[in-house]
Amino acid sequence: MITAQVPDGARRVADRVRRRVPPVGVDVGLALAVTGVTVWGCYSESNPSAEAARILGGQVVTPAPSWAYSLVAAAGLALIWRRRRPRVVLSVSLAGVLAFAALGYIGYAALVIPPIALYTVALTVSTREALTLAFATLVALGGVVVAGPDRISSGDIALAGLVAVAVLAGIAGANRRRYIEAVRARSELIERTQEETTRRSVDAERLRIARELHDVVAHTMSTINVQAGVASYVTSDLPPPAAEALQAIKTASKEGLRELRAILAVLRQADDPDSKQPQPGLARLNALVAGVTAAGLPTTVVTTGRPPRVLPLTVDLAAYRIAQESLTNAIRHAGPATATVHVTYGHREVCLRITDTGSGPPPAPTLDGHGLIGMRERAAAVGGRLDAGRAPRGGFEVTAHLPLESAS
Numbered sequence: 001m002i003t004a005q006v007p008d009g010a011r012r013v014a015d016r017v018r019r020r021v022p023p024v025g026v027d028v029g030l031a032l033a034v035t036g037v038t039v040w041g042c043y044s045e046s047n048p049s050a051e052a053a054r055i056l057g058g059q060v061v062t063p064a065p066s067w068a069y070s071l072v073a074a075a076g077l078a079l080i081w082r083r084r085r086p087r088v089v090l091s092v093s094l095a096g097v098l099a100f101a102a103l104g105y106i107g108y109a110a111l112v113i114p115p116i117a118l119y120t121v122a123l124t125v126s127t128r129e130a131l132t133l134a135f136a137t138l139v140a141l142g143g144v145v146v147a148g149p150d151r152i153s154s155g156d157i158a159l160a161g162l163v164a165v166a167v168l169a170g171i172a173g174a175n176r177r178r179y180i181e182a183v184r185a186r187s188e189l190i191e192r193t194q195e196e197t198t199r200r201s202v203d204a205e206r207l208r209i210a211r212e213l214h215d216v217v218a219h220t221m222s223t224i225n226v227q228a229g230v231a232s233y234v235t236s237d238l239p240p241p242a243a244e245a246l247q248a249i250k251t252a253s254k255e256g257l258r259e260l261r262a263i264l265a266v267l268r269q270a271d272d273p274d275s276k277q278p279q280p281g282l283a284r285l286n287a288l289v290a291g292v293t294a295a296g297l298p299t300t301v302v303t304t305g306r307p308p309r310v311l312p313l314t315v316d317l318a319a320y321r322i323a324q325e326s327l328t329n330a331i332r333h334a335g336p337a338t339a340t341v342h343v344t345y346g347h348r349e350v351c352l353r354i355t356d357t358g359s360g361p362p363p364a365p366t367l368d369g370h371g372l373i374g375m376r377e378r379a380a381a382v383g384g385r386l387d388a389g390r391a392p393r394g395g396f397e398v399t400a401h402l403p404l405e406s407a408s
Helices: 002-020 023-046 066-081 086-102 108-124 127-147 154-234 240-267 282-294 313-333 370-381
Strands: 299-304 339-345 349-356 385-390 396-403
Touching: 023 066, 023 108, 066 086, 066 108, 086 108, 086 127, 108 127, 108 154, 127 154, 154 240, 154 370, 282 299, 282 313, 282 339, 313 339, 313 349, 313 370, 313 396, 370 385, 370 396
Parallel strands: 299 339
Antiparallel strands: 339 349, 349 396, 385 396
16 A cells, blocks of 8 residues: 555655746756756866876876866756757757867766757657657767777766667657647547537427427417407407407417417427427326336336316426436436336325336436436426435436426
8 A cells, every 4th residue: 555655645746846846947957957967077077086097098087177167067058948949959968068078078977968858859859850869869979988088888888778768768758748638639529529419408408398388388379369269259249348358369369379380480390200299298108108118117107196187288298208208317227127107296286206226327426417407497497396316215216396386
């Protein structure tokens, strides 16, 4: 457990530091540290304290003047711009190191500067170009080693490994960045697609509700228009105010019905096979349950109370659609299970409770799927409410309370 926690803690600390320190601050700190170490290393190599160390490869080590270390300092300080001008920084670092060595001074410590610049270049260029620049860097630094008095040693061989590690690490970092960018882009695309799908599903359900409510209102207004016409026809001895009121009702309902039909032409879809079918209600609940049972979800209907002689059309339609959507969700998510539809008729409301014994939908941050949004909007459209969630004894449960007065 401790071994697994240490990298996570170190990663969190690194992320915290990265967020607090800007990239420019990191580059400045790195450049100053590298410059200080390499200049001090070159000075120590050019001015050995021991007398025996003054002779290297049969040659006397020549101390470098103060101005010569400015070449090493320029190579190190160039790392400040390594993110903005990586190729230029690599060229400057190589030029500073090669110039210091060309003057005949010992400065092996400065050879670590170009690999650092090479790593940054490999992060930003293609793999082929990174390998080409790595080969050129290795040849240039190898020339400094070969021309030096110490010839080839184990440290010089390690320099070749340092160049290889720098370029390979840069290539690996570039590949990781590209992978992260691809994952991020794909995640954003999936999120946008899901949002678009959700929006379209909700809009389609709202449009369906609007069409069905339109049909209900159109039916009611047609009845009003017909009844007003019949009343004015069969009662010829009505007082003038009553006759005028009936005529106004007939005219207003006829005009409203015409406008509703015009809206219907917009709401209905030409490819909607159910657009001209009678609106369903709880009277078709048994047929719905029979179809659900045939689809693999054994379902029973339990009715409590006595239904009113005429159930309001909007409530009847909303109750049927809520039961239909709930059973459809149970078929999709419950798995092998059974379902029960409880219908309770009260004096002021009709209550539906649809339960199943399945495993329910997969775990999610919220239980508000597309279907639940539509069911809640249906319940709210008639002045009711809907609750959905996991049942206390397992499975899923949808409860809707629809007032009978909302459409009367």
